[in-house]
Structures are given as C-alpha cells and as structure tokens.
Amino acid sequence: MEQQNDVIARYALIDREKNLSARAEGIAVGLTVGSWTDLPRATQERVEPFRGRIEEIRTLDVIDENRVRAEIAIRYPMINLTDQIAALLTTVFGKLSMDGEIRLVDLTLPSAYQAKFQGAKFGVRGLRERLSVYDRPLVMSIFKTCVGQTLDELAFHFREQAQGGVDLIKDDEIFFHEAVPPQVRVKRYREEGLRLEQETGRRPRYAVNLTGPVFQLKERAKRLQEVGADLFLFNVFAYGLDVLRELTSDSDIQVPFMAHPALAGAFYASAHHGIAAHVLLGDLLRLAGADIAIFPSPFGSVRLAREESALLTERLRAPGPFAPLMPAPSAGIHPGMVPLLVAEYGEDVIVNAGGGIHGHPRGAAAGGKAIYQALDAVRSGVPLNVAAETHVELYEALAKWGEARV
Missing domain, CATH: 3.20.20.110 (Ribulose bisphosphate carboxylase, large subunit, C-terminal domain)
Known part of the structure; x- marks a missing residue:
C-alpha cells in the first residue's frame, strides 16, 4: 500500500481498555470495506487496497476502573475518496460520529489529496x-x-x-x-x-x-x-x-x-x-x-x-x-x-x-x-x-x- 497517499484520522474516545483493539479494527474496516473476516478470500484480495488500517492505539488516561480515555489513529486509502469534502468527512467520521463518546481530533491529508483542491484564491x-x-x-x-x-x-x-x-x-x-x-x-x-x-x-x-x-x-x-x-x-x-x-x-x-x-x-x-x-x-x-x-x-x-x-x-x-x-x-x-x-x-x-x-x-x-x-x-x-x-x-x-x- 502507498502509505504516503493515505489520509490519517485521529479520534479521541472513551471505552474499556480491553475493547480498544477491536474498536479500532471496527472503525478501520467499517468505514472502508464494511466487513473483512466474513468475506471470501478472493473478495478479500480484491478489496484489500480499499481497507482501512490501524495506525496507532494510545491510552491517554484512566477515567475509572472500567474506562479509559484513548486515541486511535486510522489510515484511509486515498483510493476511497473523491475530491469532495463530503466524501472525506463521510469516510472518516460519517456513521462513526454517532457511535458514543468519540471525537475527530486530527486529520493528516497527503499532498496528493490536497492537490485535488485549489485552496484560497487570495x-x-x-x-x-x-x-x-x-x-x-x-x-x-x-x-x-x-x-x-x-x-x-x-x-x-x-x-x-x-x-x-x-x-x-x-x-x-x-x-x-x-x-x-x-x-x-x-x-x-x-x-x-x-x-x-x-x-x-x-x-x-x-x-x-x-x-x-x-x-x-x-x-x-x-x-x-x-x-x-x-x-x-x-x-x-x-x-x-x-x-x-x-x-x-x-x-x-x-x-x-x-x-x-x-x-x-x-x-x-x-x-x-x-x-x-x-x-x-x-x-x-x-x-x-x-x-x-x-x-x-x-x-x-x-x-x-x-x-x-x-x-x-x-x-x-x-x-x-x-x-x-x-x-x-x-x-x-x-x-x-x-x-x-x-x-x-x-x-x-x-x-x-x-x-x-x-x-x-x-x-x-x-x-x-x-x-x-x-x-x-x-x-x-x-x-x-x-x-x-x-x-x-x-x-x-x-x-x-x-x-x-x-
């Protein structure tokens, strides 16, 4: 995968620490190819370039004995996106924005993606x-x-x-x-x-x-x-x-x-x-x-x-x-x-x-x-x-x- 062409989104969330890996995988897969383990091998090979991947999972602090505040970073292949901001936001935070206490705290946009936009004229x-x-x-x-x-x-x-x-x-x-x-x-x-x-x-x-x-x-x-x-x-x-x-x-x-x-x-x-x-x-x-x-x-x-x-x-x-x-x-x-x-x-x-x-x-x-x-x-x-x-x-x-x- 051409990682320099990935969009990286970082999320702050509250969850049980033991759930973080599964939560991150659910985000990476759910916002890209929808499912993974249930797909036949041939389909997995075909959709592999479109699948999101976990970049990082980091615990920030402990809230109580059951919950932690954490940050999860996910890579999204640029191949999934068009040059509409609606496509970007729906991909990185669409349905995820409704999934409990979770906040989009950063976006890293590769130069190849930014090149699709003009920016300010003045x-x-x-x-x-x-x-x-x-x-x-x-x-x-x-x-x-x-x-x-x-x-x-x-x-x-x-x-x-x-x-x-x-x-x-x-x-x-x-x-x-x-x-x-x-x-x-x-x-x-x-x-x-x-x-x-x-x-x-x-x-x-x-x-x-x-x-x-x-x-x-x-x-x-x-x-x-x-x-x-x-x-x-x-x-x-x-x-x-x-x-x-x-x-x-x-x-x-x-x-x-x-x-x-x-x-x-x-x-x-x-x-x-x-x-x-x-x-x-x-x-x-x-x-x-x-x-x-x-x-x-x-x-x-x-x-x-x-x-x-x-x-x-x-x-x-x-x-x-x-x-x-x-x-x-x-x-x-x-x-x-x-x-x-x-x-x-x-x-x-x-x-x-x-x-x-x-x-x-x-x-x-x-x-x-x-x-x-x-x-x-x-x-x-x-x-x-x-x-x-x-x-x-x-x-x-x-x-x-x-x-x-x-």
Missing part, C-alpha cells in the same frame, strides 16, 4: 493587496442594525462605520431578508465609500452576505461581483463546505470569501463528540477555499480555548500548497482587547468588532477610531492607559470596557 497576501494595507492588522466593523431598515438607514449606518476608518464592513450573518436586495446595498455602499475616499483617501470594503437557494448562489455571486461586491460573507456550515468549494473554485468569481462559523459550535463545542475546531475551522476551510476564517477568540463573549485557538491559527497559516488564510478572532471584541489580539495573532489578523465599535459612547465612528488608537499604541510600545491620555475615543472606550487581561 488569502492573506491577496487580501492585503486588494486593500493596499501591508504593515498592520486589518480592522473590520459589523452591521449590527440591518433587519427592518430602509436603504437610506442602512447607508447611514455604513457611513457612520466608514468614518471610523475601518478597512472592512461586513453584514451580520443573520441578514437574509431582502427587502433591500444585496445588489442594491452593494451599489449604494460603494457610492458612499467612493464619496468618502474623495474626502479622506480611504474606502472601506463591504462584505455582503451571500444568500439564496443553493443552486442560485453562483449566479448571485456573479451578479453581485458585476455591481462591485468587494467580499462575500458566507455561512459555510449552514450551506456546506462543498458549496463554498464550488463557489471559490469558479474562475469567474474573483472576490474573496469570508467564512462565518455559524453552526460550527454544534460540531466542535463538545469535549467528547464532534470535530476539533482546528480541523473544522482550519483544515477544512482551507480545502474549501476560504480567504478569511472567522472564529471565537479566547478573550471575548464567546470563547475558544486558548490552546485550541493557537492550534487553529497554526493550521490556517501552515506552509503547504494553499495560501495562508487571514484569521478573524471574534465575539465581544473591543478596543481594550487589541494588545491581547496582537500578542496572540501578530500582524496578520483582523480585529473584528461589532458592539465594540457601535457601543462606543460617541458612536460607531469613534469606536473605529478607538480601535486604531489602540493599534497605534501597541505598535509603538505605549500602554493603552497612557495613549488614552491624549486620545478621547480610546479613553472613553477604556472607561466603558476596560483593558482585557488574559
């Missing part, structure tokens, strides 16, 4: 080139008032956020209502942005929520691109990873994709079930071709464990055939968190704030300015409380939210 470098911002973290604001608004009201909110100097403004992921159609919003916001660019020399880019029936998404994306869409926000786990892959691999769609993690918690949040966040939001988003990965930071209102966040970020940036993705740690971000975010993620990160911009006492424009003042302070080695002495927007942001500590 990634970190392409996104920076589009924005002409090369030497600092990017700043993104979120529409927090969208449903039930008129076009003029939405344009007002766009303008208010833009006046804070943010690089990106994205729709809220819940914005599916089309009383103000997305192509109308794209056109109007582009006009507002160009008007601001004439005044200040800077224009924020708008990430429109790409929604609609699945089989219409490509055409919708192309129409939005024609009227000037800068980026697409996409609810990848609601629509499906292969849907994102189909969109990003279309050569006629030349717009970066921002993957939103809505529903992802149903997959990664349990300690004993589901798929680890660095696999789900890291490895799989890279296969699907996302350019930006939104995920909970370790510091905000919805948190990802710091160790898992670090591993996820490592996966987003790992060398290989795909362009690195831009991480956007999110949920409850405000100006007082900027030092933590830069220390944790470096310069290649999006500071993504919703309430931390809109909730500023002086409004959204001041909220954006406070983020930049915090960034300038961090990059200059100045403590935030010192910088706040000469920057009223930062001062008032710290008075409201404080400075976050680990």
